[in-house]
Structures are given as C-alpha cells and as structure tokens.
Amino acid sequence: MSATPVTSARPERVRSDYSELSRQIRDAGLMDRRPGWYLATIGTTVGVYAAGWAAFVVIGESWWQLVTAVFLGIATTQVAFLGHDAGHKQVFRTRRASYLMGLVHGNLLVGLSYGWWVDKHNRHHAHPNHEELDPDVSPDGPFLFIKGQIEKRSGLSRFLTRYQAWFFFPMLTLEGLALHAASIRALMDGTVSQRWREGTLLAVNLVAFVTVPFLVLTPLQAVAFIAVHQAVFGFYMGCSFAPNHKGMPPLTDEEEADYLRRQVLTSRNIRGGVVTDFALGGLNYQVEHHLFPSMPRPNLRHAQPLVAAFCAAKGVRYVETSAADSYGQVLKHLDDVGTPAAH
Template sequence: MTTSPDTSVETAPPALHPRRSAPDAGSDFARLSRRITEAGLLGRCPGYYTVRLGLVIGLLAAGWAAFVALGDSWWQLTVAVFMALIFGQIALVAHDLAHRQVFRRRRTSAIWGQLFGNLGIGMSYGWWMNKHTRHHANPNHEELDPDVAPDILVWSTEQARNSSGVARFIGGHQAFLFFPLLTLEGFNLRVGSVRALRSPFMKSRLLEGSLLFLHMTAYLSALFLVLSPGKAVAFLAVHQCLFGVYLGSTFAPNHKGMPTFTGDDRPDFLRRQVLTSRNVRGGRLTDLMLGGLNYQIEHHLFPSMPTPQLRRARVVVRAYCAEIGVPYHETGLIQSYREALVHLHRTGEPIRRQRKAS
C-alpha cells in the first residue's frame, strides 16, 4: 500500500469538506451547494446518531454476552455470523465518524473513531482515514486513488497489460474470484493496520497500536478460553470471512465499473465525484445494510452530510445533474454487482489474450 506522508490522522483533509475548496462562487458545484444548504441538508442529526451508536454498542455487547452464555458449542457459529454483521456496522459508523458526520470537532471524531475502529473491530482508524482521504480527493484516478491501485486486482486494461505478480496471476479470472477474495478482506484490514503503524502519517501511533493490541488480545483470548481449539478456529474463520464479504459488498457497488481517470485527466469537482460514483436504489433496509453508502454520489459531493439526510439530498442532486447535463448513474443492488463484475472481466481481457498467445 502506498501512503501519503503529509496526511495525518487528526487533520481533516480538504476532500472531506469540499465546500471550502470550491474556488468559483458561480461554479456548478457552488450552485448545487447553495441549494443543498438552503434545504437544510447539512445540519447535524444528533438524535439519529445517538440511537445508531447506542444500538451498535448494545448489539455488540449482546453478541459477546451470547458468546459467553453458549460456551463451548458449535452453535457459536451462528454468533459468528451475527458478529460479522455487527462488525460491518461498526466499520460503517467509523466511516461516518471519519467524515465528521457525527461530531463537529475533529479531535472528538478521532477519539470515537479509534474506539470503534481500533478497539472495536481491530482496524486502524488512522490508516483507513489516510487511505480514504486520498480516495475522496481523486476517486477512480488510477495513479491517485489507492482503491484502484493494481494490487491484487486490476481496474483497467492498461493496468492489466502492465500487471505482474499476483495481479497478473489472477487478473484474467478476477471477476469470478472477486467475492471469494472478499473473504480475506477482514484479515487484510488487520495486516494493513499493523503495517501502517510504521508509517510517518500515523501521529497517534502509540495509542492506535495499543488499542489494536488490546483488541486482538481480548478477541483471541475470548475465543480460545471459551471454545475448544477447533471451534475457536472455526469461529474465527466464519466471523472474519463473512465480515470481509459484508464490508466489501457495501463498498463494491460504489465505484467499481465506473469511469476511471489517468494523468492530468481530472474534470471539475462536481463531475469528478458524480461521474465516478454509482447510486444503489432501495428502501430503508438497503439504507441500513449499506450504511447510506448506497447514496454514493451525494456522499462524495457532501462527505460531511449526515447519513439520514442523503436520501433527501438525492432528489436535489439528481434533478440538478439533469438540469446541467451531467450523467447520474443509479441501479439496483444486483445490477450494481453485475456491472462491477462485467467491468472486472473486461479489464482482465489483455491477460487472457496474452496467455492464449503464449
């Protein structure tokens, strides 16, 4: 993973507050921003987040209570499934905290983010904040967005042609391997979190490292003290693999398969965010399971907008995009996965062609 040395854990990056960085008061984004502000959609939602954070903490406590009550039983695998969903919800709460949707103050958001991320699920808040900040600043830019860097998967035919190592080995069939690979995402988050402790951008290195160590010590101790070794390993595998699939499934529909940029090909802020993002249609259950990330266009335009405001903002943003002629892409959930997988299969074509030629 590449990191940016000038981004700190506690510094709110400009990408998280785009209204401040709009240089032209008459720009397309500035006009949209005024409409959103006049509609009152950037206001805080303390009641919503009080309930949401309380429910997540309560369900996490209930999950561990059920774990202790069941004892050394194979029924613990049902608890593992439940805990995978709760860990996913905690990650989504940490996401909102990073964008200061919950608390206005930067330091307060960081403290709560470290508690939910590092201590709650074993994911470094500072590492993820650095990575996600760069993604928001340049979504789907092949050189600037770490989420489309050619690591294990390739995201464009050019990346496929230049691929090597693991990316080249699996790139030709990456569409079929995408969801199986998500089972490793929970473990990948922990490896990335630990490796990031040596990075210069981690200002709260000691605190984050201590919380990560405390989480892993408590987690593994609980598993191997309550369960037999075989059941403990089974619980860990089911829990972490399903957590990875759930978390990956909430982010996969957002940008995968949408246009990518390279070099100096960077449109203005509004188009950069809208053209690279995909919304997912659905009701309240979709909102709950995807944590509001199904309104990806609105989220990228106004990252600090509280989650419950995104549904109302969608109406304003969609109408405005139609007004100025900017494509606004929205699909159902299954179609969003289909588009992402078709894109992955298409970008792997150069690798398949080269293998046939050889």
C-alpha cells in the same frame, strides 16, 4: 486575444455549478447535524455488538457459535460504518470528538487503524477512480480495476488477474484480514502519527478477539469461530464498498478538474429503501456522499432527489441502479480488465 475569456469561463461555470447545488443543499438544512439520530444509532449498534459477545459467553462451548460468529461479523461491519461517519465528521463538528469516536469504533471495536483509514479514504475521496491518485484502484492490490494494467503482470499473478471476476466474491472473505494487516503495516511504517495510542487499542482488540474464543470454545471451534467472523466481516465490507465506483468510466482531464463532475461521474448509487440504507450504511447514496462527505448519514436520502434533479438540469450523467445490476457491472468490468490486449 479571444482565448483568455474562453478558458476562464469554463472554471467559473464549473465553480458556480457546485456552489449552486451546495446552496440548495444548505438551504434545505441537509448539512445540519443529527445528534438524536446518531445517539440512537450508536447506542443501538454498540448495544447489539455487546449483546452478541454476551451471548457468545452465555452459549459457551458449542458449534452453534458459528451462528454467533455470523451475527457478530455483521454487527462489526455496522460498527465500522459508524467509524466511517466519524471520519467524515458527520457526527461531530470538531476534529477531536470525531477522532475519539473513530478510535473507539475503529481501533478498539473493529481492529482497524482509524488514522490509516482516514488518510487512505481521504485520498480516495479527492480523486475517485484516478489511476495514480486513488489508492482504492492501486495496481498493487490483488485486483486490477484499470484497463491495461494486466500487461505489467506475469506468471501466477497474471493468471489470477485474468480470472479475477471469478475470484472476486470468494476473495472478499479475506478482506477483513487484509484491512487488519494494512493497519499494522501503517503503524510500523509511520503512516499513523499517533502510533502508541492507536497501537495500544489495536493490540487490545487483537488480544481479546483471539484470546476469548480460545477461553470459551475448544481449539477447533475457536479457529472456526474466528475464521467465520472474519470471512463475514470481510465479505460484508467488500460488498458494501465495491459497487460504488468500480466499473465507472474514466474521466477526461476537463471532468477531472471539475469537482462536481469528478464526484458524480465516478460514483454509482444503489436503489432501495430503508433496508438498503441500513444494510449499506448509507453508502448506497454514493453520489451525494462524495459531493458532501460531511453530510450526516440520515440526510443523504433527502439530498438524493435534489442532486439527481440538479444533475439532470445540468446534463451531468447520474447513475443509479439495483444492487444486483451494480455487482454485475463490477464483475463485467473485472473481466474486461483481466483480458489481455490483443497484439
């Protein structure tokens, strides 16, 4: 007879933990929209992106355009961060406005399918680092993040996985191309519902991005420009997302069932000031972002001390470290995962 109150008390306490934190956050006004901040940020980011392409045309045929490629690779990633915010309804409350912003920043300007990304990213947010439910740790990718998965690989694939920590940063330069390819596959396999709308915008981006360099530069310069741009974009994107969850310990069934602990225990914050906030697009506040995905980006830094204090009071492990240490942890985890079990 005593089993019933014991099993029901745990879920009730779990719900009250997140509800209590959520009330604190809302009472502090941290879920309120920041239209002025986003208006300025969108205008500045898109303006810089457009200025980069204008400079590309003005400079013309020159190997100095590789510097332009680096600049535009960084600007493209910043545009992608805004698409990320739109996907979480951080900018607009309505789904339609968020969708339109996502199409422009994702499909048209970056060349990524907004519909595919939202589907994939929402599944990641629901169960971060879950071997079966989080697509970001799927064993189908080039890297393995779950211990024991290497036993299912053989030949060259197993060899590359064994040394995946060494290949990690070099292979991030291909991440941009992988994202473009995944977007196209999603259009073809029906993952994206608005196929013609998204496909048209992706086609405009692809044609413009491939055609314009060949119209302005020599063929060799054009190939080099596209390669450098995509390498910088992929590397920047990978470095922005990689330190957030990779290498965090697996959860118990009880922790997985608890929304607050599921999000906090699998996430890692990156310390830093306004420069880090800008460079990582607010993703350095990964704990707060996962707890409150629709919280506007500029409010995350104000939520951080409240969440950290709440977790300390509840005895929930809250991880925050430097960027360098986070990458070190990721590489160590990749090396551990790549080590076959002793038989």
